[in-house]
Amino acid sequence: MQQDTSATGAVRLTRAALQDLDIPVPEYDRSAVSVGIVHFGVGGFHRAHQAMYLDRLMNRGKNLDWGICGMGVLPGDAAMKQVMAEQDHLYTLVLKHPDGTLEPRVVGSVVDYVFAPEQPEQAMARLTDPATRIVSLTITEGGYNFSKSTGLFDHTNPAVARDLEQARAAAEGREAEPPGTVFGMVVEALARRREAGTPPFTVMSCDNIQGNGHMAHQQFTAYARLRDPELAEWIEANVPFPNSMVDRITPVTTDADRQLVTERFGVVDRWPVVAEPFAQWALEDAFADGRPAVEEVGVQVVPDVAPYELMKLRLLNASHQALCYPGFLAGYEYAHEVCQDPAFVAYLLGYMNREATHTLRAVEGVDLDAYKHQLIERFANPHVRDTLARLCAESSDRIPTWLVPVIRENLAQGRPVELSATIVASWARYAQGVDEKGAPITVVDQRRERVMAAAAQQDEDELAFIRDEDLFGDLAQHEGFTRPYAAALRSFRERGARVTIEDAVARFAQ
Numbered sequence: 166m167q168q169d170t171s172a173t174g175a176v177r178l179t180r181a182a183l184q185d186l187d188i189p190v191p192e193y194d195r196s197a198v199s200v201g202i203v204h205f206g207v208g209g210f211h212r213a214h215q216a217m218y219l220d221r222l223m224n225r226g227k228n229l230d231w232g233i234c235g236m237g238v239l240p241g242d243a244a245m246k247q248v249m250a251e252q253d254h255l256y257t258l259v260l261k262h263p264d265g266t267l268e269p270r271v272v273g274s275v276v277d278y279v280f281a282p283e284q285p286e287q288a289m290a291r292l293t294d295p296a297t298r299i300v301s302l303t304i305t306e307g308g309y310n311f312s313k314s315t316g317l318f319d320h321t322n323p324a325v326a327r328d329l330e331q332a333r334a335a336a337e338g339r340e341a342e343p344p345g346t347v348f349g350m351v352v353e354a355l356a357r358r359r360e361a362g363t364p365p366f367t368v369m370s371c372d373n374i375q376g377n378g379h380m381a382h383q384q385f386t387a388y389a390r391l392r393d394p395e396l397a398e399w400i401e402a403n404v405p406f407p408n409s410m411v412d413r414i415t416p417v418t419t420d421a422d423r424q425l426v427t428e429r430f431g432v433v434d435r436w437p438v439v440a441e442p443f444a445q446w447a448l449e450d451a452f453a454d455g456r457p458a459v460e461e462v463g464v465q466v467v468p469d470v471a472p473y474e475l476m477k478l479r480l481l482n483a484s485h486q487a488l489c490y491p492g493f494l495a496g497y498e499y500a501h502e503v504c505q506d507p508a509f510v511a512y513l514l515g516y517m518n519r520e521a522t523h524t525l526r527a528v529e530g531v532d533l534d535a536y537k538h539q540l541i542e543r544f545a546n547p548h549v550r551d552t553l554a555r556l557c558a559e560s561s562d563r564i565p566t567w568l569v570p571v572i573r574e575n576l577a578q579g580r581p582v583e584l585s586a587t588i589v590a591s592w593a594r595y596a597q598g599v600d601e602k603g604a605p606i607t608v609v610d611q612r613r614e615r616v617m618a619a620a621a622q623q624d625e626d627e628l629a630f631i632r633d634e635d636l637f638g639d640l641a642q643h644e645g646f647t648r649p650y651a652a653a654l655r656s657f658r659e660r661g662a663r664v665t666i667e668d669a670v671a672r673f674a675q
Contacts, residue, residue, distance in 0.1 A: 175431045180253040183271065188257070188430050191273035193223045195253075198232040198276050201457070203291050203366075205347050206303035207235035207245055212272065213258055213415040213440040215301060215371055219274040221462040231299075231457040234291050235278035238347055246280040248436045254278060257426050257437040261548035268442070269430050281350065285343035292354030293363065298454040300351060301369040302381065306562035307611050308347065309374065309384045312635060316380075318387035325349070325388065332392045348388040355389075355404065356396055365404045367452045371411045373482055374566055375474050378408035378449060407449040410473040412481065414543060415440045416551045441549050443539075447473035472526040476533070479521045481540055483567040483588070484513050488544065489556035490591035494601055494662035499552055504545035508663070511670045513541065516584040519673060524574045558609040560592055561616055565636050573638070576645050583649040587669050589637075590653035591662065593630035596620035601661050612636075623658070627651045 176182045183190045202219075204211060215233075222228050235254075237246055249256075254275045260268040281288040291297060302308070310319050320326065328349030335341035344350045355365055368385060370377035385406075389397035418436060426437045447465040450456075460466040465473070485500070491512075492503035503509045517537045525533070544551075572585045597620045598606050608617055615633070622629035631641045631650065640646050656665040 175427045175433050177433045178252045178255050178257065178271070180255065183255075186271065186430075186432060188432070189270040191220065191224065191271065193226060193229060193273070195273050195276065198223065198229045198274070199296060200234045200277055200291065200294070201228075201231035201296060202233045202299045202301055203236050203297050204233050204301045204303070205236045205238065206305070206308070207237065207242075207249075207275070207278065208303060209415045209418060209438045209440075210411075210413065211303045211371070212256060212275070212438045214411055214413050214444060214446065215303075216272055216274045217258060217444070218446065218459050218462055218464055219457060220270075220272045222457055222459060223274055225461065227461070228457040230296070232276040233274055234297075235275055236288060236291070236350075237278070237280045238282065238345065238350070240282070243280055243283070245436070246278050249275065249278040252435065257430070257432055257434045259422070259426060259430075259437060259439045260442045261439055261546065262442050263542070263546045263548065265548055267425075267429065267548075269426070269432075271432075281343075282345065288350060289343065289354060289357070292350060292366075293357045293361070295363050297366055298364075299367045299369050299452070299456065300354075301371055302347070303371050304347060305559065306372060306374055306566055307559060308372070309380055310348070311380070311384060316383070318384050318391075320387075320391055329388075329391055336393075348385060351385060352389045352392060352396070352400070355400055356393070359396070359399055364454045365400075366454065367405045367407065367456070369407055369409065369448075371409055373411070373478065373563075375478050375570070376408055376471070377474075378406040378451075378470075382406035403453065405451040405453050407451040408470040408474065409449065410445070410447040410470050410477050412445040412477050413440050413443060414546075414549055414551055416549060417555055439549070441543055441546055443543055445473075445477075472528040473531075475525050476528050476531065476536065478567050479524060479571050480517050480537060482563065483521060483571060484517060484540060484544075485556045486560070486564055486568060486592070487513055487516050487584075487588045489553045490588070490595040491657075491662040491666050493553045493557060493606070494591065494595060494657070495666075496601070497553060499547075499550050500544050500556065501547045501549065501551070503553070504541055505547075508667050508670055510541055511674075512584070512666050513544075514538075515670060515673050516588070519581055520575055520585050521571055523578070523580055524571050554607070554609070557595060559611060560596075561610050561612040561636055564589065564592060569637060569640070572640065572646060576643055581673075582646055583653075584669060584673070586646055586649040587653040587665070589631065590650050590657055591665075593620055593623065593654055594657035594662075596630065597623070623654065627654060630654075 279288045324346050328344045331341040370381040374380050426434050447470050449470045450466045488503045497503050575582050596616045619630045631637045
């Protein structure tokens with residue numbers, strides 16, 4: 166047995182300790198697992214979702230050649246590299262059921278982790294290895310480096326410009342540094358595989374972006390075109406970018422979660438993952454060199470992901486934005502608190518029924534009414550403890566992707582947008598950076614200065630926040646949107662979030 170590391174007799178999570186644990190552990194021989202997937206963005210969601218499905222498949226004795234190598238490119242990824250190495254790349258996944266039941270398991274499908282800034286040669290070796298047949302991504306919406314208004318690749322990004330310059334230097338025979346962005350690394354690896362005659366890998370996005378495969382295809386080929394048009398044409402012709410829809414609420418790991426895993430299950434895990442029981446993955450069946458048989462463990466492998474994407478992005482993701490800003494302003498801390506409040510529940514269902522549902526396509530095998538009520542039940546799970554602060558973060562990546570398309574489509578069809586306008590107004594009020602009691606709000610957003618500066622101008626210009634065309638396009642020119650938006654913003658600022666939400670519910674209930 167491992168040496169005790171706490172007064173409770175808990176043991177540090179390592180491969181050697183697995184035989185001593187009293188919770189489910191990998192039933193397969195991890196020494197027989199080889200890498201078939203390189204994944205950029207190993208965070209809580211990836212480990213609660215894609216890695217979990219592969220672990221489930223391996224527990225059936227299948228696809229041991231589809232192990233995962235995590236790949237970190239950002240400075241913050243160094244911490245994940247260290248923890249994964251110390252724990253033999255194992256971690257504990259704890260599902261928190263609404264009735265308080267805890268369902269733990271140790272996941273073993275991740276078998277390596279490379280921190281590219283410190284290990285550039287190892288990173289490129291993994292990406293060019295013929296055994297690597299899929300490169301998957303959870304790099305967040307902002308990681309795709311596109312303009313919110315045009316959707317086009319931002320070639321002025323300094324890190325991207327640096328990678329392009331280094332690629333030019335290498336092509337000219339000059340000394341060059343290794344690529345540092347996900348675009349530079351993936352395209353460099355594909356270039357080397359092409360030159361060596363190695364089949365290309367599939368690039369599989371698992372991010373919350375409508376048409377995430379199409380987006381990845383557009384952005385990676387745009388980078389490749391800037392580097393080498395001929396290479397870009399080869400990628401266009403040979404590299405698949407399947408679309409996918411992924412779903413599982415996965416809060417940020419807290420010290421309380423670490424303590425829970427230690428005290429309840431006897432495991433010292435520096436970076437466990439907690440999640441809700443629900444999980445869904447719809448995946449387009451488009452791969453260059455095979456894929457794991459994930460349909461055997463609950464993944465919906467389908468010819469067209471679009472209906473599933475729209476359902477999830479415009480109902481679940483946009484509803485998260487609908488509840489987080491007014492909920493935070495009303496004094497709540499967690500999503501479940503908001504979704505146990507009847508006024509907020511009516512508001513969320515109103516948005517889903519009156520505005521979002523009209524923009525959806527039929528989803529085979531899904532009862533949309535039941536799905537919407539299931540979302541409320543999921544949000545209301547008190548044991549997941551998903552913070553509103555997490556949901557409020559990076560709004561400038563989320564609102565334009567998840568909600569603005571709903572507004573645009575409904576405006577074009579002459580349908581209501583009042584509740585969507587209220588959601589945007591709640592963000593504009595939140596972005597002022599002060600709550601209703603005068604306490605400061607920590608706004609977390611890549612465009613923090615920009616959105617807060619716009620919010621600060623609302624005394625002089627009540628439409629200042631929505632004049633940012635990168636985020637909202639020309640919505641500030643549409644009276645059908647600006648009229649309810651301005652009314653909601655005034656109400657949030659003058660009367661507060663609760664009254665504003667109650668009034669909104671009362672209006673559509675009439």
